[in-house]
Amino acid sequence: MSALLSEKAPARTYAAHAKPWWQRTLMTRDAAIVALLVVVWTYASIAILNFSDPITVYFLVLDITPILLIALPMTLIIITGEIDLSVASVVGLSSVLFGVLHREGVPMVAAMVLALLACAVAGAFNGVLVTRYGLPSLAVTIGTMALFRGIAVGALGTTAITDWPDSWGDAVQARIGDTQIPLMTIPLVALIVVFAVILHFTPFGRGIFAAGLSKDAARFSGVNVDRTKLILFTLSGLVSGLAGIYFTLRYGSARGDNATGLELQVIAAVLLGGVSIFGGRGAIPGVIAGVVLIGTIGSALRLDGLSANLIQIITGVLLIAAVIAASVLGWTGRIVGTYRRQLSSDEPSSKNSKKSE
Amino acid sequence: MTSKFRRAGSAVAIVAALGLALSACGGGSGSGSDGEGGGDTSSITFIPKNLGNPYFDASDAGGKKAAEEIGTEWKQVGPTESTPDSQVSFINTATQQRAGALVVSANDPTAIGDALEEARNAGTKVVTMDSDTEPQFRDVFVSQADAAGIAKSQVDLIAEQIGDKGEIAILSAAANATNQNEWIKLMEEELAANHPDIKLVDTVYGNDDDQTSFDKTAGLLQSHPNLKGIISPTTVGIAAAARYLSDSQYKGKVSLTGLGTPNQMREYVKDGTVKAFALWDPEQLGYLSAFAADALASGDIEGKEGDTFEAGELGEYTVGADGVIVLGEPTVFDESNIDDFDF
Numbered sequence: 033m034s035a036l037l038s039e040k041a042p043a044r045t046y047a048a049h050a051k052p053w054w055q056r057t058l059m060t061r062d063a064a065i066v067a068l069l070v071v072v073w074t075y076a077s078i079a080i081l082n083f084s085d086p087i088t089v090y091f092l093v094l095d096i097t098p099i100l101l102i103a104l105p106m107t108l109i110i111i112t113g114e115i116d117l118s119v120a121s122v123v124g125l126s127s128v129l130f131g132v133l134h135r136e137g138v139p140m141v142a143a144m145v146l147a148l149l150a151c152a153v154a155g156a157f158n159g160v161l162v163t164r165y166g167l168p169s170l171a172v173t174i175g176t177m178a179l180f181r182g183i184a185v186g187a188l189g190t191t192a193i194t195d196w197p198d199s200w201g202d203a204v205q206a207r208i209g210d211t212q213i214p215l216m217t218i219p220l221v222a223l224i225v226v227f228a229v230i231l232h233f234t235p236f237g238r239g240i241f242a243a244g245l246s247k248d249a250a251r252f253s254g255v256n257v258d259r260t261k262l263i264l265f266t267l268s269g270l271v272s273g274l275a276g277i278y279f280t281l282r283y284g285s286a287r288g289d290n291a292t293g294l295e296l297q298v299i300a301a302v303l304l305g306g307v308s309i310f311g312g313r314g315a316i317p318g319v320i321a322g323v324v325l326i327g328t329i330g331s332a333l334r335l336d337g338l339s340a341n342l343i344q345i346i347t348g349v350l351l352i353a354a355v356i357a358a359s360v361l362g363w364t365g366r367i368v369g370t371y372r373r374q375l376s377s378d379e380p381s382s383k384n385s386k387k388s389e
Numbered sequence: 390m391t392s393k394f395r396r397a398g399s400a401v402a403i404v405a406a407l408g409l410a411l412s413a414c415g416g417g418s419g420s421g422s423d424g425e426g427g428g429d430t431s432s433i434t435f436i437p438k439n440l441g442n443p444y445f446d447a448s449d450a451g452g453k454k455a456a457e458e459i460g461t462e463w464k465q466v467g468p469t470e471s472t473p474d475s476q477v478s479f480i481n482t483a484t485q486q487r488a489g490a491l492v493v494s495a496n497d498p499t500a501i502g503d504a505l506e507e508a509r510n511a512g513t514k515v516v517t518m519d520s521d522t523e524p525q526f527r528d529v530f531v532s533q534a535d536a537a538g539i540a541k542s543q544v545d546l547i548a549e550q551i552g553d554k555g556e557i558a559i560l561s562a563a564a565n566a567t568n569q570n571e572w573i574k575l576m577e578e579e580l581a582a583n584h585p586d587i588k589l590v591d592t593v594y595g596n597d598d599d600q601t602s603f604d605k606t607a608g609l610l611q612s613h614p615n616l617k618g619i620i621s622p623t624t625v626g627i628a629a630a631a632r633y634l635s636d637s638q639y640k641g642k643v644s645l646t647g648l649g650t651p652n653q654m655r656e657y658v659k660d661g662t663v664k665a666f667a668l669w670d671p672e673q674l675g676y677l678s679a680f681a682a683d684a685l686a687s688g689d690i691e692g693k694e695g696d697t698f699e700a701g702e703l704g705e706y707t708v709g710a711d712g713v714i715v716l717g718e719p720t721v722f723d724e725s726n727i728d729d730f731d732f
Contacts, residue, residue, distance in 0.1 A: 085485055283503075
């Protein structure tokens with residue numbers, strides 16, 4: 033019995049570090065998706081007229097900003113094995129609250145903070161239902177997706193608030209100096225770094241992976257799984273609220289139906305970026321590449337004159353292909369792993385037997 | 390057992406890898422062959438509110454016809470849903486392509502403004518058609534008809550059909566659609582001024598979605614039992630309302646008029662659900678917009694008040710105040726003339 037344990041334990045603990053660091057970095061799904069992005073970008077620059085123009089980057093960054101923002105907390109939530117489908121409705125809610133407060137004469141910054149707080153509460157509401165009452169997040173957030181959207185559209189009626197100071201809209205769309213890089217890139221990159229550090233370099237982040245791999249094992253090793261999830265859902269609400277503010281300022285229009293359907297784009301990008309829908313696996317760099325990849329494909333196909341329907345079909349096929357590829361890779365990986373373990377467990381046991389002789 | 394399992398696994402892996410490779414190739418080569426086509430400096434790009442809308446199919450046909458007569462490149466792109474943010478990425482694409490001119494039917498008067506400004510900074514001329522933006526965001530607006538004329542013709546039609554007395558309601562498109570709201574406002578004014586016995590009891594929004602419009606019509610008839618007429622100033626709305634009325638007890642009792650296309654409304658005019666409705670010819674609207682776009686792109690006009698240009702078979706047009714070009718009076722369609730039109 034004890035012999036069995038001592039044989040298996042090292043294989044599990046050190047398997048991930050058995051290869052040299054460059055192999056561990058390059059032969060991952062993250063690296064694959066980054067490589068795919070580079071290939072698509074290079075191909076589009078050569079084959080598609082006007083794609084290599086620097087302004088492509090400007091429009092691309094502005095277009096993917098809300099998706100990228102929400103993809104950050106979404107990644108963390110999906111790694112814990114949960115999902116948040118209400119994010120796009122929170123964007124609408126944030127936009128409407130911001131708009132109504134602005135219309136009622138609340139100063140811009142105060143209106144922004146109040147809208148963000150409300151969205152954090154909306155996210156926490158999801159979190160409480162999931163953690164306190166143990167409800168499946170899929171069901172909870174389908175419900176709140178309708179609920180938040182309903183409140184957003186209901187609060188403003190079917191009108192829009194379009195009376196925004198130009199300076200704010202200009203600030204959101206400003207460029208860095210004479211380049212075609214939006215100023216928004218700076219806070220965006222900062223936020224990406226924050227999330228990457230949280231997920232990959234803190235005990236809290238390791239708790240996120242642990243919760244996704246095995247809730248019980250995580251709990252027994254001292255991770256407060258419920259608290260972790262509650263924090264993540266709140267964070268998701270807050271960041272979605274931020275995306276709502278961005279949406280409102282960029283388009284100068286606060287509407288209840290802003291960002292309808294955005295949740296699917298976010299989840300598609302996150303899964304494309306190599307995060308396992310079953311939880312426990314994923315990384316921020318891959319997700320960023322996934323978001324940029326989806327944006328790049330859309331941008332390239334539009335420049336190529338393809339219709340919106342066709343772009344959706346191609347994105348859908350790509351997503352399914354990515355998920356299938358992930359499952360198949362995982363499967364073969366496991367089989368190969370089992371095979372290797374069999375081989376390696378054969379060898380030491382024969383050495384042991386020799387020694388004992 | 391394990392070896393069989395392993396073999397099945399690798400077979401699936403190979404098939405999946407092949408599938409991936411094939412799909413990647415398919416997408417790649419397809420876009421590649423299209424990509425070589427576009428040198429776009431004098432092209433005209435049409436961006437309708439959404440694709441698959443018969444009204445914009447007609448205006449696109451007109452735009453295409455005009456482009457052929459002018460001898461310039463024409464293309465049509467657009468979102469599948471009529472939301473403003475979805476139009477922005479297509480406007481941006483036209484900017485990147487350095488399109489000569491852009492003809493847009495705006496889903497929102499301000500939301501696409503910055504994108505249009507960006508396009509104009511890059512040298513692209515901007516024509517709005519059918520639904521305007523704020524005037525500072527475009528060069529000219531090609532208006533289907535003068536708004537007051539549209540409002541009055543619909544009020545006159547309903548007044549004639551219900552005997553100038555009773556309750557009516559309006560079934561509109563999106564609550565934020567610029568043109569719809571302007572017409573509704575003018576209809577209210579026209580009713581108050583010239584038709585004191587007609588009472589507007591409700592305005593509902595079908596969002597230019599067939600099913601929503603259908604359901605809203607049912608709702609209107611249930612909540613207002615004394616309703617005598619419905620005005621639907623949108624082609625999707627009037628067709629959905631006519632479909633509901635034609636199968637209901639209200640057929641022939643509740644009058645319906647508004648803005649519709651002859652092809653959509655033909656069967657309802659013939660079966661007596663609808664007596665008469667109005668519309669400008671969207672094909673002519675697209676046709677005129679393309680000529681206006683070309684006149685701007687080639688530098689013939691600047692879009693100032695008093696500028697004149699030739700619009701093919703429609704003759705000469707003059708740019709009015711605020712850069713507005715008016716197509717003309719709406720046409721009334723009824724049983725006597727509906728078969729003369731095909732759009």
